[in-house]
Amino acid sequence: MNKYFTKLTGLILFLSLLVSAGQLAHGQNLLTLDEDWTAINIAVTDDLVIPAYQELESRSVALITASENFCAALSDSNLNALKNAYQQTMNAWQGVQHIQFGPITYFNWNFRLQYWPDERGTTGRQLDALIASQDDTILISDSFGRQSVGVQGLPALEIILYEDDTLSEFQNNDYLCSLTQTIARNINEVSSGVTQRWVDEYRDLVLDPVEGGFYEDAEDLSIDFLKALQEAIAKIRDLKLTPALGDSFTSARNRSAESWRSGNSLANIKNNILSLEPLFSAYSAAFYTEDVAAVNAVFRDLEPYLAALPNSLSVALANEAQYAQLQTLHSEIEALHEALETALKNTDLYLGFNSLDGD
């Protein structure tokens, strides 16, 4: 079926759906009117996306302040405050990490915020080289933005802050303070840039997706959101959990997890799920009732697991009972992916090639 109906055909079909939604065979698109898609898209933009980026931006401002305070007076308490500000910023990023289209893709902003997974330990290797260079000219804003994305973002900051003896490292090396503050400012620059672009430009595109030839219609833009949802679930399963769990309890690998140094790995996953549920919910009118119920059922099943998640992944991986709990979490994430896959397949929504759109 051609997904691009004329408005009239769409209207007729929509009206017929209203009277016979229960009897329709799978394979039909439930929302066919541009205005229906746009209503959801703009609600998601205004209620979920922009507030999430604003939260990230405001946390990054606090991060700059905390880095300045720490560097003005190197102490354990200021270091803890800085670590806390780092974690809050990471939590905020995890709440909007799934949006991998639109402004976040401009100027390599996504990778400048977080280059991960880092299979080859590039971030650590490049940080070592940068710190050894003691090169202050690199820390000038324009120049820093052109360095490797590995040293610019949250993972780099995590490596610097979560050493065994971070305080004395800073006391013995002034460059670490300059670098830390530069990274904090960089994270803020990227966060505020993305937020501003959403508010000033992308929101207009959401209201009128055909303008500029970027999208074919409102449904096309919705597909970017749905793809973000589906890919984020796959990412939790394939990148955030599977490698850490390994094949068995004895081959678990904490260091393969995101944010293992700060012990934020499981909190990240929790923040991801909490941001994905309302996104799915917003688009539920696009899916068949039984499919929506199936996806929601998995979200409900996940709740007790998320509530009871251990604080530390490394501790959990070393404890057989908790390891089993994480395996269940993995299965639930898998079930979520499958339920959403089924829901998508039962409609005429085609996510196929859209990873290439909107670049």
Next chain:
Amino acid sequence: MLSKFCTLACLICLAGCSTSRLDNETTSHDAIVATYIAIAQAAYEDSLISARVLDDAVDAFLVEPNQTTLTYAKNAWLAARVPYQQTEAFRFGNAVVDEWEGGVNSWPLDEGLIDYTAESYGEESDNNYFYTANIIANDLIDIGGISVDAAQITPQLLAETLHQIDGVESNVATGYHAIEFLLWGQDLNGTSPGAGNRPASDYSLDNCSNRNCDRRRDYLKAVTSLLVSDLDEMVYNWQPGGAAYEDLMSKGPDGGLATMLTGMGSLAYGELAGERIRLGLLLNDPEEEHDCFSDNTHNSHYYDALGIKNVYMGSYERINGDMVIGASLARLMQQEAPALAAEMLARIESTELAMEVLVDEAAKGNTFDVLIASNNMAGEEVVSTIVDSLMEETRTIEDIIRELNLQNVSISGSDSLGGL
């Protein structure tokens, strides 16, 4: 249908003909797939022939390890890359090839698994306990609960035990890049000009440098023999009755076209534009170049792009200069959608031009690792142009897929970058 394919595909096997003219007048999907198979057969056969030349050159080097014989071996490796890179367009979409490929062209690798490394390589990795296992220096390894008896370095040990040991992809013990490392050694020039510079004496029994020359010789011989036998297997796979051939046949003519376009698009997009090129630019990291020991990356990329063109044009120039030519997607598109056909030709040409600039820069000493250095604006321009033209080419490939109304096509993204 099968017999027809065999007849057409087997034409190229006739000795002595300079051009294998398949039926290039027709635009039937059967005939287009037959050309595709003929090109696969020829290109894998060429890869095998040139790997055998490499194997002989390695033998000669090991008999008398000196700078001259080492250079011969290196040149044989460089020549072997020419046909092999052109086969990469057959990887994605053909499961038989994709599953096999990991043993032959795995990259990037943590070379400390194989041999000695410089201090700058570091001693440990978050993800890889075998980061500095150094098989050549250790005949018994016990790491993270996995013990390996490496007393005898054999093709079996490399392929079945060491390759991707502990489930870590960068534990690459076999294939072109392991051989490349053994011939060139680490490139310690960072983003400055210059490739790896391993001394020939690393293989000398009389005057051994960097210790364990006997085991290093065993490794080089084993890994080169293994490449030959792996390619031999893939040549067989593309003959009638072979796994890749039969798998493709079972998809039917439309499924065959879908496979061709999946392979073209996935190589152009996720693999080449993403994993092998853009990631290097994002990280400004010389470790992120495909042929990082030999600094042959420009050629590897160039011949990858040529491989995509071959599949589309239904044409392949063999290493002996013979041509394989037949019915093609290009001609089909010319008939079905002339505007789109013209667009695709323009995309292919843009990519080719961008790749030629990369090759020209390398000739001037600006190899890929030099171009991706931070603050090398001119280099960034050269490399970005390639990424952009590959992305454009992929979009046009997608339009062709839509135009032909092909089902079940999925263009792969990049493992590290996701959607680019």
